[in-house]
Amino acid sequence: MRTDSEEMDPTMAHEPGAPLRVALLGCGVVGSAVARQLVDHADDLAARVGAPLQLVGIAVRRPQRPRPDVPVDPTLFTADADGLVERADIVIEVIGGIDPARELILRAMAHGASVVSANKALLAEDGPTLYAAADAADVDLYYEAAVAGAIPILRPIRESLAGDDVRRVLGIVNGTTNFVLDRMDTSGAGFAETVEQAQALGYAEADPTADVEGFDAAAKAAILASLAFHTRVSSGDVYREGITEVTAGDIQAARDMDCVVKLLAICERVTGPDGGDAVSVRVHPAMIPRSHPLASVRDAFNAVFVEASAAGPLMFYGRGAGGDPTASAVLGDVVAVARHRVAGGRGPGESAYADLPVVEMGRSRTRYHISLDVADRPGVLAQVATAFAAHDVSIETVRQQAAPGEGERAKLIVVTHAASDAALAATVDALAELESVDDVASVLRVEGA
Amino acid sequence: MRTDSEEMDPTMAHEPGAPLRVALLGCGVVGSAVARQLVDHADDLAARVGAPLQLVGIAVRRPQRPRPDVPVDPTLFTADADGLVERADIVIEVIGGIDPARELILRAMAHGASVVSANKALLAEDGPTLYAAADAADVDLYYEAAVAGAIPILRPIRESLAGDDVRRVLGIVNGTTNFVLDRMDTSGAGFAETVEQAQALGYAEADPTADVEGFDAAAKAAILASLAFHTRVSSGDVYREGITEVTAGDIQAARDMDCVVKLLAICERVTGPDGGDAVSVRVHPAMIPRSHPLASVRDAFNAVFVEASAAGPLMFYGRGAGGDPTASAVLGDVVAVARHRVAGGRGPGESAYADLPVVEMGRSRTRYHISLDVADRPGVLAQVATAFAAHDVSIETVRQQAAPGEGERAKLIVVTHAASDAALAATVDALAELESVDDVASVLRVEGA
Ligand SMILES: NC(=O)c1ccc[n+]([C@@H]2O[C@H](COP(=O)([O-])OP(=O)(O)OC[C@H]3O[C@@H](n4cnc5c(N)ncnc54)[C@H](OP(=O)(O)O)[C@@H]3O)[C@@H](O)[C@H]2O)c1
Ligand SMILES: NC(=O)c1ccc[n+]([C@@H]2O[C@H](COP(=O)([O-])OP(=O)(O)OC[C@H]3O[C@@H](n4cnc5c(N)ncnc54)[C@H](OP(=O)(O)O)[C@@H]3O)[C@@H](O)[C@H]2O)c1
Numbered sequence A, B: 001m002r003t004d005s006e007e008m009d010p011t012m013a014h015e016p017g018a019p020l021r022v023a024l025l026g027c028g029v030v031g032s033a034v035a036r037q038l039v040d041h042a043d044d045l046a047a048r049v050g051a052p053l054q055l056v057g058i059a060v061r062r063p064q065r066p067r068p069d070v071p072v073d074p075t076l077f078t079a080d081a082d083g084l085v086e087r088a089d090i091v092i093e094v095i096g097g098i099d100p101a102r103e104l105i106l107r108a109m110a111h112g113a114s115v116v117s118a119n120k121a122l123l124a125e126d127g128p129t130l131y132a133a134a135d136a137a138d139v140d141l142y143y144e145a146a147v148a149g150a151i152p153i154l155r156p157i158r159e160s161l162a163g164d165d166v167r168r169v170l171g172i173v174n175g176t177t178n179f180v181l182d183r184m185d186t187s188g189a190g191f192a193e194t195v196e197q198a199q200a201l202g203y204a205e206a207d208p209t210a211d212v213e214g215f216d217a218a219a220k221a222a223i224l225a226s227l228a229f230h231t232r233v234s235s236g237d238v239y240r241e242g243i244t245e246v247t248a249g250d251i252q253a254a255r256d257m258d259c260v261v262k263l264l265a266i267c268e269r270v271t272g273p274d275g276g277d278a279v280s281v282r283v284h285p286a287m288i289p290r291s292h293p294l295a296s297v298r299d300a301f302n303a304v305f306v307e308a309s310a311a312g313p314l315m316f317y318g319r320g321a322g323g324d325p326t327a328s329a330v331l332g333d334v335v336a337v338a339r340h341r342v343a344g345g346r347g348p349g350e351s352a353y354a355d356l357p358v359v360e361m362g363r364s365r366t367r368y369h370i371s372l373d374v375a376d377r378p379g380v381l382a383q384v385a386t387a388f389a390a391h392d393v394s395i396e397t398v399r400q401q402a403a404p405g406e407g408e409r410a411k412l413i414v415v416t417h418a419a420s421d422a423a424l425a426a427t428v429d430a431l432a433e434l435e436s437v438d439d440v441a442s443v444l445r446v447e448g449a
Helices: A029-040 A042-049 A081-085 A101-110 A120-137 A154-160 A175-187 A191-200 A215-229 A248-256 A323-343 A380-390 A421-433 B029-040 B042-049 B081-085 B101-110 B120-137 B154-160 B175-187 B191-200 B215-229 B248-256 B323-343 B380-390 B421-433
Strands: A020-025 A053-059 A090-093 A114-117 A166-172 A259-271 A277-289 A301-308 A312-319 A365-375 A395-402 A409-416 A437-446 B020-025 B053-059 B090-093 B114-117 B166-172 B259-271 B277-289 B301-308 B312-319 B365-375 B395-402 B409-416 B437-446
Touching: A020 A029, A020 A081, A020 A101, A020 A323, A029 A042, A029 A053, A029 A323, A042 A053, A042 A323, A053 A081, A081 A101, A090 A101, A090 A323, A101 A114, A101 A120, A114 A120, A114 A323, A120 A215, A154 A215, A154 B154, A154 B323, A166 A215, A175 A191, A175 A248, A175 A259, A175 A301, A215 A259, A215 A277, A248 A259, A248 A277, A248 A365, A248 A437, A277 A365, A323 B154, A365 A380, A365 A421, A380 A395, A380 A409, A380 A421, A409 A437, A421 A437, B020 B029, B020 B081, B020 B101, B020 B323, B029 B042, B029 B053, B029 B323, B042 B053, B042 B323, B053 B081, B081 B101, B090 B101, B090 B323, B101 B114, B101 B120, B114 B120, B114 B323, B120 B215, B154 B215, B166 B215, B175 B191, B175 B248, B175 B259, B175 B301, B215 B259, B215 B277, B248 B259, B248 B277, B248 B365, B248 B437, B277 B365, B365 B380, B365 B421, B380 B395, B380 B409, B380 B421, B409 B437, B421 B437
Parallel strands: A020 A053, A020 A090, A090 A114, A277 A437, B020 B053, B020 B090, B090 B114, B277 B437
Antiparallel strands: A166 A259, A166 A301, A259 A277, A301 A312, A312 B312, A365 A409, A365 A437, A395 A409, B166 B259, B166 B301, B259 B277, B301 B312, B365 B409, B365 B437, B395 B409
């Protein structure tokens, strides 16, 4: 809501060499690192931009709070974020959440400022409102830090691959869940126990819901899909399954297949119900072969694997979170938008021309790994195979293991060819009904073949 | 050499929606893929740029030659490259080599065209001349495809990391040598035999000199160092050792250390002789631990590992060559420079403000792995250790192996702490002189610890 009357002309040329006024909104994990780097690298930044960057204020909730790790004049801290954004050429939003971040960004742009944000939740929920405002004000809106922290991934997808056709993105974009799954793989421990370890080590929050339930990854998947496919995908469009149901048994089943379990953000070009182009965007745990480049992403690292028609497979790897790494991405964006203000022009705006429908999860196709506890007698395999065939799910391999010490029981491990999620779910229901099947012990999607 | 008088005003605004005229220089491996993609993706490219791209001509040596794989009007082919560049808004140079590529690029820029090139040799030899011409003409000069083919690496270094401090770049930037070293590792075969296999499979040229002697990697190292450190490094500044001397024994020595041998392009910020900032830029084979992300780069793939102060470790992985992958990078650049023509502005120009000296190889510091054939008797280890100490080279580990079947001989394997190349070379000379040392069997640098 603009209330004042003095309007800046955003197209007004920047006076050569004059400082660019930078406002920082938020001074927590990311903001304090941004402030430090702005101060520590002031000379380099000025040389790279062609003009000095002048920090004109830092908006926080508690401006009186001592912040010894932020080496700036304490009078720069203010609770008046609304006022601050009106005095800046560049606004860095690292408050997070939807409100007041959205209002502040809109206000900043309306006053002619370019905006850099790390706010995946906001971009994924309401990106189009922000893009439209950036266009209307003829300013930049950059947000590299919103996905995969320090890893340059949005700029490569948006710019380097702008002449190519991205077919598929598979991302490990949440460090907490990767840490937990990696530990479960190396230690054999269960989910709950491993989350506690992760909390103790600072890799998981006290309330880990946003991470372990896949909400964080889903927001990033929405942003990745929008940019990769030149379309609009918001968090609500993303199918989401977290890792809370992943058991030590699933991890062991993956090991037996020479696979690891990862929480993946998956964006794919697919054929829609009407035969036209569409996209599938989903977050769920999946087995991937140990030979896949994503399999060796350990600890809390992130990586994004991209397949493009001409470029072929690409992978981008690095730290997905943390104050300094995230601030590196923020400052890369700050230099870019600052250069545009010095030299004229803007970076690429939203490109949603392809306007592709998002298919429902039932139509997404993956391979599946299903482990069944069955009776060990003739005819059981035929019954099981018939259930798959009845739902048009084609079996790639099947392996029978005698269950040790239980003469009449066995384990059947079935890996399917790619099938629709709906067909798979129906097959699993039918299997559970079979008299010869004691238990559908584990069902896991398989990706990255 | 400009000879005509009608000059285009490069700052002349682009008429909204009017096509941008694209000239293609060269139609070989890369050029033919570029032409195909320009045609096949015309609609997508127009949507992403905001104006259609119109191919106005293709300059080749032999315009009459039938090119059935290039789906364009045959009258577009011309031998008159000089004339063609004067009729274009965007010139794509994929001829290669120094001349006439340099003259054509300069002529194109003088006529107001932006230029996209894949020419690492030219950029590494004479980049500053081209940058100066781009500045003078106020046009873009982009060359993502010149390093690591399809992998977006120059844009991330130049733009995404513009707010950070790059400390070190370790790149596998030559597919041929990576293929050869990877095969030597898996097969145990020697260099010459493996190069023949690579030639038979199309991974090495009939004359493999540029690849196996490290010239290609050295050009890429110069470009990477210039961008990463905001300074000027040309191919001539790069210390270069190829892989022709790498033996099956070296590869085995690496295996014994749980390492692999890779040809690395290394760019490092170091302290210069005067105590000031400087850079070390070099290409040589080196052992790296199998646990390092670069170690799992197989076949002819490329990858670039970057360490930045705030971002931490990053890795970029993908195909380093081939028509389609390289064309993907070229077209990404074409879209960027085309957008600038539509919307106004330019991308980041040369940034050589840091102007850092390149240290000579003798001052570069690495760890070393040295394998010695020695007499197996008391006092030998003391003699060897003394030779290291005399040159101020500190030993990290030493391991003695009895040489099987040779009672009085043994193998000593020494790994040093980081030491200057000059000190190391002097140590090796001194070791070779020792009466108890039969042979300095292998000397390999160790990186990526
Ligand atoms: N942390 C990471 O590793 C990471 C990585 C990638 C992206 N991000 C994104 O970066 C953003 C910031 O994350 P963070 O971890 O730095 O958050 P944080 O540590 O919780 O910091 C939030 C900051 O915003 C300030 N703030 C909160 N409400 C405010 C309001 N109404 N007005 C003004 N200031 C307000 C807080 O002030 P006080 O200091 O006074 O409380 C605090 O300084 C989020 O969008 C997050 O998703 C974070
Ligand atoms: N190949 C790769 O995988 C790769 C990867 C990264 C970068 N690059 C770089 O891309 C560039 C091109 O490589 P390439 O492999 O495509 O080369 P190429 O297959 O040898 O093609 C060279 C093209 O240039 C034309 N040409 C040569 N001299 C000319 C002249 N004086 N005037 C006009 N046209 C001339 C040739 O015409 P004719 O067809 O009539 O002979 C041919 O079409 C080089 O700079 C290379 O370093 C290549």
